[in-house]
Amino acid sequence: MSKPKILVARAVFPEVIARLEQHFEVESNQVDETWSKAQLTERLKGKDGAFTTGSDKIDAEVLAACPGLKICANMAVGYNNFDIDAMTAAGVLATNAPDVLTETTADFGFALLMATARRVTESEHYLRAGKWTKWSYDMFAGSDIHGATLGILGMGRIGQGIAKRGAHGFGMKVIYHNRSRLDAALEAECKASYVGKEELLRTADHLVLVLPYSPASHHTIGAAELALMKPTANLINIARGGIVDDAALAAALRDKRIAAAGLDVFEGEPKVHPDLLTVPNVVLTPHIASATIPTRMAMASLAADNLIAFFSGKKPLTPLNPAVLAGQ
16 A cells, blocks of 8 residues: 655754654655745655645645645644635645743743843944943843833733743743733733733733744734834744834834834745844844744644644644634
């Protein structure tokens, strides 16, 4: 009996490829080429499954060209690269990789918050340029983290992890806004208080964005929202590109309408809005919040587990559109 055919669309750990090869006929992109949509579609033709990352778009057009496709397993918790409605209509299962990256991503979110508040990037550039010749009382004076108000927009697993770090580790007052309020026990665990979005924007000293991307959340933070924030406030985005209007943010940073920003995700990444590269009061990282070897291995392994379970007749661990399974 022939093995199912799968495509691994981006480079991944060789150990994961070797494991997949025990179960599947694997075509892998270990040279890590950046494929166009047409190139991805061509390689998906004739495949039963796909191991994808957030850069691999699976939409109605791709699905129509690849009628044999049965499952796409994303090596990411986010899945805005999937058109879930189109996949469900086509009978294609979508899976993601939640939970395994929660703590690592929360760690990085807090690291980005600290680097932004304490002007780490600005001061390092200053030092490297040979400009440090003397001490001064206000040299790169930033903002305190301990005792400050931490605002979180999007209170899922990662948001809760950041809240706990702020409340328990730094004595921060934690406020949050979410589509739905957490239950009382979770709020108590996070030492977090629910507030309206406008109050969150007006009150937070450090605002961290951790909400999922969807058309409804596009430009959740734009010029109007930035105008509500304190001029001393810092904005941290570890959610998804497109949550923030990057052009409006660059303008707010340039005009000092907010103090600083820390960004791990960008609209249209890997391209970065050129105006963000010209303002000094921003910390920029290339979408690396989950980038530790153990966590990335766990993410890849979960994607592989989902593929193996599906083609073994078992229930995948993290289905996004389980209705597909019910219809089989």
